[in-house]
Amino acid sequence: MTSLAVEASKLVKRFEGQRAVDGIDLAVPEGAIYGVLGPNGAGKTTTLRTLLGIIEPDGGWRKVLGEDRPMRAAPRIGYLPEERGLYPSMQAKEAIAFLGALRGMTLADGRRRAGELLEEAGLGEAATKTIRQLSKGMAQTVQLLGTIVHRPKLLVLDEPFSGLDAINQQRLEGLIRAQVAEGSTVLFSTHVIAHAERLCERISVIAKGRVRFDGTVAEARGRLPSRVHLTTRAGDGPWRAALPADSIADGRNFDFALPEGGIEPVLEALIAGGAGIESLAIERPSLHDAFVDLVGEPVPQPEPGEVQP
Amino acid sequence: MRQFLASAWVIARRDYGATVFSKVFILFLLTPLFSLAFGAVFALAGHDDGGPGRSPMVAVIGGEDFAHPLIEARTRLAKRLGDDAVPTLRRQAMPASGFADGPHEAREALRNRDTDAAVSGTLDRPLVTVVGDDRGLADRIGLILDAARAGPPATARIDVRYVAQPAAPDESGRRDVAHWAQTGVFFLLMLLAGMSLSTFIEEKSNKVIEVLAAAVPIDAIFLGKLVAMLAISLTGVAIWAGAALTAVMAFFPHALSGATAPAVGWPLFIGAAILYFTVSYLLIGAVFLGLGSQAGSPREVQSMAMPVTMLQLLLFGFASAGTAHPNGWIGIASAVFPWSSPLSMLGRAALVPSLWPHLLALAWQLLWLVLALRVAAAMFRRAVLKSGGGWRWPWMRKAQ
Numbered sequence: 001m002t003s004l005a006v007e008a009s010k011l012v013k014r015f016e017g018q019r020a021v022d023g024i025d026l027a028v029p030e031g032a033i034y035g036v037l038g039p040n041g042a043g044k045t046t047t048l049r050t051l052l053g054i055i056e057p058d059g060g061w062r063k064v065l066g067e068d069r070p071m072r073a074a075p076r077i078g079y080l081p082e083e084r085g086l087y088p089s090m091q092a093k094e095a096i097a098f099l100g101a102l103r104g105m106t107l108a109d110g111r112r113r114a115g116e117l118l119e120e121a122g123l124g125e126a127a128t129k130t131i132r133q134l135s136k137g138m139a140q141t142v143q144l145l146g147t148i149v150h151r152p153k154l155l156v157l158d159e160p161f162s163g164l165d166a167i168n169q170q171r172l173e174g175l176i177r178a179q180v181a182e183g184s185t186v187l188f189s190t191h192v193i194a195h196a197e198r199l200c201e202r203i204s205v206i207a208k209g210r211v212r213f214d215g216t217v218a219e220a221r222g223r224l225p226s227r228v229h230l231t232t233r234a235g236d237g238p239w240r241a242a243l244p245a246d247s248i249a250d251g252r253n254f255d256f257a258l259p260e261g262g263i264e265p266v267l268e269a270l271i272a273g274g275a276g277i278e279s280l281a282i283e284r285p286s287l288h289d290a291f292v293d294l295v296g297e298p299v300p301q302p303e304p305g306e307v308q309p
Numbered sequence: 310m311r312q313f314l315a316s317a318w319v320i321a322r323r324d325y326g327a328t329v330f331s332k333v334f335i336l337f338l339l340t341p342l343f344s345l346a347f348g349a350v351f352a353l354a355g356h357d358d359g360g361p362g363r364s365p366m367v368a369v370i371g372g373e374d375f376a377h378p379l380i381e382a383r384t385r386l387a388k389r390l391g392d393d394a395v396p397t398l399r400r401q402a403m404p405a406s407g408f409a410d411g412p413h414e415a416r417e418a419l420r421n422r423d424t425d426a427a428v429s430g431t432l433d434r435p436l437v438t439v440v441g442d443d444r445g446l447a448d449r450i451g452l453i454l455d456a457a458r459a460g461p462p463a464t465a466r467i468d469v470r471y472v473a474q475p476a477a478p479d480e481s482g483r484r485d486v487a488h489w490a491q492t493g494v495f496f497l498l499m500l501l502a503g504m505s506l507s508t509f510i511e512e513k514s515n516k517v518i519e520v521l522a523a524a525v526p527i528d529a530i531f532l533g534k535l536v537a538m539l540a541i542s543l544t545g546v547a548i549w550a551g552a553a554l555t556a557v558m559a560f561f562p563h564a565l566s567g568a569t570a571p572a573v574g575w576p577l578f579i580g581a582a583i584l585y586f587t588v589s590y591l592l593i594g595a596v597f598l599g600l601g602s603q604a605g606s607p608r609e610v611q612s613m614a615m616p617v618t619m620l621q622l623l624l625f626g627f628a629s630a631g632t633a634h635p636n637g638w639i640g641i642a643s644a645v646f647p648w649s650s651p652l653s654m655l656g657r658a659a660l661v662p663s664l665w666p667h668l669l670a671l672a673w674q675l676l677w678l679v680l681a682l683r684v685a686a687a688m689f690r691r692a693v694l695k696s697g698g699g700w701r702w703p704w705m706r707k708a709q
Contacts, residue, residue, distance in 0.1 A: 015695055054522045055694050071526055075312070079523040085516025089327065101319045102524035104312070 005030045005065060005154050005185035006051060012059035013046050020046040022209035023060070028187050028202075033180055035196035036189040038206035039295055044189040045082050047206065048158050051187075052079055065154055075104035078152035082159045082189075084143050088132040092118065092142045095131055099146030110149060117145040121171075137168055144172070148179060155179055157188035161195050173199055197287040205294045212294040217287055224285040224293055226258040231278040232270070239273025242266050258282060316525035320533025321540065324508070328541050340500060341549055365396040365446050368418040370429035376400050378432060382456035396426070396449055412436065426450060432458055471563060480660075482569025487632050487659035490571075490578070491652050494586045495625045498593060499618065501542040505594040506601040506617065507610045508534050513693075522694060527686040531602075535594050535682065542590060571659035581658045581667065588674045589651035593621065595678060596648075599685025603692055624649045632656030644670060647677035 006028040013021040021043045028034040038044045050057050053070030065073040086095045096117065097110030105113075118127050121141055131139050140163060148155065155176075161169050176186050176199060190196055196203055197217060205213040205220070213220055230243075232252050243266065247256035259266065263282060270277060285293075328334060369376045379398060386395045401418050415427040415438040426446055430436040437450050512518040521530050571578040597617060604610045631643030631653040643653040644666075654670045 049523075052523050054519070056690075074524050077523075079520070081516070081519040081523070083516045083519060085512075085518070085520060087323075087327065087511075087517060088515060089331075098319070098323060099520065099524075102316070102521065104315065 003030055004028060004063070005032070006034075006062070006187060007064075008047075008051060008060065008062040010060035011047065011050055011057045011062060013043075013050055013055065014058050015046075019209050021050060021057070024206065024209070024211050025214070026051070026062075026204060026211070027214075028185060030185050031180060031183065032201050033176060033186045033199050034188075035200035035203040036187065036206060037193065037196050037203055037291060038189070038191065040191055042206045042295075043209040044191075044206055045158055046209075048079075048156055048187070048189060052077065052156060073154070075150065076153040078103070078147040078150065078155045080144055080147045080155075080157045080160055082162075084140055084163075086131045086139060086143055086146075089130055091128050091130055092123070092134065092138075093127040095142055096146040096149050099143075100149040103150040103152070105150050113149050114145065117149060118142075121145060137164065140164065141168070144175070148175070151182070151184075153184055155184050155186045155188075157186065159190060160188055161190060161192055169195070193286075193288045193291050203287075205291060207295045213290075220290040220294070221285050221287055224257075224290055225260075227283050227285060228254075228256050228258050228263065228266075229279070229281045229283065230254040230256075230270075231280075233276030233278050234274065237273050237275055239270050239275045242269030242273070252278075313526060313529050316529035317533035317536065320521070320525065320530050321537040324534055324537030325540050328537070329544055338545060338548055340545075344500070363397075364393050365425040365443075365449075366423050367396045367398050367446075367450060368401045368415075368421070368424045368427040369398050370401045370414050370418060370427055371431070375431060378457040378460070379428070379453060381461065382459075383453050385461065386453060386456055394449075395453060396446060398453070399424075401427070412438065428454070483571060483659050484632070486569055486571045486578075487656040488629070490582055490659060491625070491629060491632065491656050494582060494589065494652060494655060495621075495628075497542075497546055497586060498589060499621055501538075501545065502590055502593045502597055502621070503614060503618070504541070505535065505538045505597040506604075506613060507607065508538060508598065509602040510604065510607055510610060513605070527690050527694075528683060531595070531598060531682050531686045531689070535591060535598055538594055538598075539587060539590055543587070546586075572662040573658050573664065577664075578658055582655055584671070585651035585655040585658075588671065588678070589648075591678050592648050592651070592674060592681060593624075595681035595685055599681070599688055602685065602689045625652065628652035628656065632660070635660050645673075647674055650674050 004027050006026060008024060008026040011021050011024045011026075012019065024043070024047055026036075026047070036044050036047065046055070049055050051062050051064060051070065053064075053074075061068070062070065064070040065076050067073040070077070087098075090098065093111055093114045096114035097105075097107050100110030100113065101107055115124075115127060118124055123138060123141060126134060126138060126142075131142065134142065144160070147157070157176075160172055160176075164172060173195070176188070180186055200217055202216055203213070203220060204211050213223070230253070232254070235252055243254060244256045244259055247254050263280075267277075267280075369379055376398075380400075383395055383398050401414070412429075415429050415436065418424055418427045419438065419440055424440075425443070426437060426439045428435055428437050428450055432454070435454055437447055437454075439447050439450075509518075512521060573581065600613055600617065601610055604613060627639075627643045627646070627649045629652075631640040631649070634640045635657050640653070640657075643649045644657065650670055651674060654667060658667065
């Protein structure tokens with residue numbers, strides 16, 4: 001069994017009486033790319049900040065890289081906050097070295113590695129420019145490099161893709177994969193499903209401060225039945241009775257959930273009724289469908305035995 | 310603990326570098342010059358309020374043999390005493406009807422609003438008529454008359470030698486030392502401690518605080534920022550003190566040698582001044598840092614600056630009062646209250662020779678410094694980062 005990089009149990013965080021985080025459990029295996037998905041205001045950022053020890057939870061506990069107090073693990077963690085922030089008058093290289101120093105590197109090491117990282121990212125000539133002089137995208141890249149400069153074992157990224165163009169998003173995905181290949185664990189939050197679908201092995205879907213789903217992307221998609229897209233040559237006929245009642249009909253196009261008995265009984269009825277199958281496709285639901293389905297669900301009631309702090 | 314100190318060091322190094330190696334720091338170094346200019350402007354204004362804007366005008370009524378020696382004597386006196394110190398003389402125009410030197414002419418001359426007095430008669434029997442009862446003016450006219458009677462001296466040469474006043478250890482001299490040291494330290498504190506009110510605004514406005522709070526303990530951020538502020542201030546003070554000392558040595562080489570030695574001796578006293586300035590700065594800075602960290606905008610910081618300055622004045626008054634009676638209840642109280650203690654103890658060092666109370670006081674002040682920093686950091690965590698529910702004591706936190 002692989003050990004866990006991040007573990008949290010029944011985390012609760014209240015802001016002025018409101019529960020921003022309401023009993024969240026989380027288990028991120030070492031070496032995983034783990035996504036925390038949720039709509040805006042679901043409590044993703046608060047969850048991450050609580051995990052990192054920036055704020056103390058009102059209830060529950062968490063363990064990060066084996067430490068009960070996350071601050072003890074700080075030198076092994078990299079964190080990119082949702083609201084990016086660097087000192088505007090610092091040079092790019094110095095900014096990266098400073099972020100490294102905050103995580104326990106020496107300034108000399110930080111500067112050397114900052115130079116390497118900037119070269120790799122194609123920003124070599126920006127090294128001596130101040131953050132103020134950089135474009136927003138470049139500043140964001142500089143901060144990201146500062147987040148990994150000390151080779152963290154755990155990388156926590158809060159909405160890392162927001163504000164990046166498609167090319168830079170692609171680069172970031174590459175960087176995340178490279179970090180994991182080097183043995184890091186990556187935990188990131190997003191409200192954009194596509195990134196999670198491409199990157200993550202496991203996800204948690206959070207809404208209104210609670211975990212709605214926890215598992216692999218395949219499992220999330222498996223929660224929903226596959227969709228059947230059918231086009232017939234005939235417009236109508238007795239075979240229509242064989243289609244599920246909640247089918248969505250659009251002329252000769254039909255869209256319905258795969259019936260529990262499989263597609264074969266439907267096919268037999270269609271052939272016997274002479275519907276004339278022009279095209280038939282069975283599609284697994286996307287993570288997007290699963291996400292909308294999960295988030296749209298009513299909030300599950302707390303179990304009777306659950307302690308209310 | 311090592312990680313904690315290393316974190317504080319990273320924060321402090323950044324703050325120090327960002328402040329001292331910036332162009333604005335040169336402006337900061339010029340601050341005392343502004344203060345001096347400010348003082349000079351006030352001194353001028355004060356001078357205007359204190360006395361009349363012009364020296365009194367005296368009409369001289371009489372012939373050449375009376376007026377000439379008087380005007381010559383006045384010129385000699387003005388050379389020694391300054392032009393403002395002696396009244397201005399004016400020959401009264403002769404009446405057309407002829408020459409007269411009686412009281413009647415004097416009264417006529419005084420009808421002129423610019424004229425404050427008249428002198429008439431002869432050098433042997435002069436008559437001075439003064440408007441109102443300005444005895445001082447009459448005396449000064451008398452001085453001119455005396456000088457005129459004596460005539461010009463055979464020689465005006467005077468050899469001047471400037472020597473230091475021999476030091477005499479006396480109570481009032483020590484009080485002066487205590488007072489000046491306290492005032493100096495207080496002035497520097499007023500000038501420098503206010504900085505720490507606004508030091509958190511930078512991190513808050515550019516969102517760096519989130520990165521800092523994730524990487525290092527809040528207490529380390531506070532300690533680092535405070536130490537950086539202190540280092541910046543000491544850098545400024547060192548440069549100012551160096552410049553001031555050079556200026557004093559160059560222009561007034563004997564100004565300091567006449568001062569009474571403080572009770573603990575000069576080297577220890579200067580050491581104590583630096584030490585107590587440091588502790589006082591840290592104590593006040595910790596409070597300011599805590600208050601400033603609660604502010605969301607520069608506007609809020611500005612609103613805080615005023616009451617905070619008043620509080621500092623209060624502390625200074627308390628410590629000064631303590632120095633007047635170092636062993637009275639107010640002296641003890643101001644030495645015990647942590648925020649007035651450094652200033653009060655500095656005054657005590659000038660007056661009382663024993664050293665052990667200083668060690669005790671320093672330990673006491675440092676204890677409160679740690680407490681103040683911890684409370685400031687805890688308040689920041691709760692109010693700004695919205696962390697933690699109720700207040701919990703450290704030992705309760707560990708149990709959780």
